[in-house]
Amino acid sequence: MFSIGTVARQTGLKVPTIRYYEQVGLLGAPERTEGNQRRYGKDQVERLGFIKHARDLGFPIEAIAALIDLAEHPDRSCAQAAEIAQRQLEDVREKLERLTRLEAELSRIAKGCSGTGVADTCYVMASLADHAHCGSEH
Amino acid sequence: MFSIGTVARQTGLKVPTIRYYEQVGLLGAPERTEGNQRRYGKDQVERLGFIKHARDLGFPIEAIAALIDLAEHPDRSCAQAAEIAQRQLEDVREKLERLTRLEAELSRIAKGCSGTGVADTCYVMASLADHAHCGSEH
DNA sequence: CTAATGTCTCTAGCGACTAGAGCTTCAAGA
DNA sequence: TCTTGAAGCTCTAGTCGCTAGAGACATTAG
Numbered sequence: 001m002f003s004i005g006t007v008a009r010q011t012g013l014k015v016p017t018i019r020y021y022e023q024v025g026l027l028g029a030p031e032r033t034e035g036n037q038r039r040y041g042k043d044q045v046e047r048l049g050f051i052k053h054a055r056d057l058g059f060p061i062e063a064i065a066a067l068i069d070l071a072e073h074p075d076r077s078c079a080q081a082a083e084i085a086q087r088q089l090e091d092v093r094e095k096l097e098r099l100t101r102l103e104a105e106l107s108r109i110a111k112g113c114s115g116t117g118v119a120d121t122c123y124v125m126a127s128l129a130d131h132a133h134c135g136s137e138h
Numbered sequence: 139m140f141s142i143g144t145v146a147r148q149t150g151l152k153v154p155t156i157r158y159y160e161q162v163g164l165l166g167a168p169e170r171t172e173g174n175q176r177r178y179g180k181d182q183v184e185r186l187g188f189i190k191h192a193r194d195l196g197f198p199i200e201a202i203a204a205l206i207d208l209a210e211h212p213d214r215s216c217a218q219a220a221e222i223a224q225r226q227l228e229d230v231r232e233k234l235e236r237l238t239r240l241e242a243e244l245s246r247i248a249k250g251c252s253g254t255g256v257a258d259t260c261y262v263m264a265s266l267a268d269h270a271h272c273g274s275e276h
Numbered sequence: 277c278t279a280a281t282g283t284c285t286c287t288a289g290c291g292a293c294t295a296g297a298g299c300t301t302c303a304a305g306a
Numbered sequence: 307t308c309t310t311g312a313a314g315c316t317c318t319a320g321t322c323g324c325t326a327g328a329g330a331c332a333t334t335a336g
Contacts, residue, residue: 003302003313003314004313004314005312005313005314014293014294015313015314016293016294016295017292017293017294019315019316020292020293020294024292033301033302034301035300035301035302035314035315036300036301036314036315036316037300037301037302037313037314037315038314038315046267049267049269050266050267053266053267053269054266055292056276057240057243057244057247057266057276058240060291060292061291061292062291067262067263067266070263071263078260078261078262078263081260081262081263082248082262084262085244085247085248085262086248088244089241089244089245089248092237092240092241092244093241095233095237096234096237096238096241099230099233099234099237100234102195102196102230103227103230103231103234105195106195106223106226106227106230107227109195109223110220110223110224110227122216122219123216124205124216124219124220124222124223125205125208125209125216125219128188128191128192128195128205129184129187129188129191131187131191138194138195141282141283141333142282142283143281143282143283152324152325153282153283154324154325154326155323155324155325157284157285158323158324158325162323171332171333172332173283173284173331173332173333174283174284174285174331174332175282175283175284175331175332175333176283176284193323198322198323199322199323
């Protein structure tokens, strides 16, 4: 049985984050000592590892809850898990696309700066003020 | 003088968003009609366009406030504006990097799915449960 | 004049935590 | 056994950038 601090160190999560996951129902309530402190078993530590990994990959809490639910009903089809992963992948790809365009635009803006007075000549300001300066949509 | 709805249509912002920008001090309080409705002048519409564009490029509100402050003091150096843009560019690049790695990992995970029972064979689950399955850091 | 649309303020909610106050419990050393 | 300091507890509120909704008032077109 591990204290919350020990589990935090093991999983890389922060202590309040673990409590938060319990609060939102991602993790069942652990046992408690007589003095009301949480004590986690191996299973729960593993689940927290799963959650951490999924969060690192950007899965929203809700999707993780669905995945955990699937894991607890092994009779269900793997297709649902694949679908969740697929959705996440598409989400990431969309963000990538958008960020790629932003990067192009911003580097164009940032490069154009002359470093002189801001008044009429500042390229950054002009670019932001007038969308027509832009190279592409965003 | 334009009503808030008209300005919203002109700038592409939503009505509550415009009120929000006023609330957080990004935009000065506009004139009001006798009936207490906001009426905006050309200058303010322009500024809202500036804000919209900067937000679309991902600048946080605080950075936009700093840019507006610079715009109102044309004697200051353009270097500060360039610095803000540079910071934003770096931020975008960091996110891009991270997302690129996530995309690789997720597409590997999503592709590996066999579509059969979730029990022992689900690749999605196994990948999430065990970080050792991963091809790279994230 | 009426009806429809627009606008007002205010509060609360989103997601995923994070910070802090004020208290209690635990574990290790003297 | 006692003490001390770290770690834990609950609760509330704050973060960011909006968004939604309630209930009331203003404006405008026909």
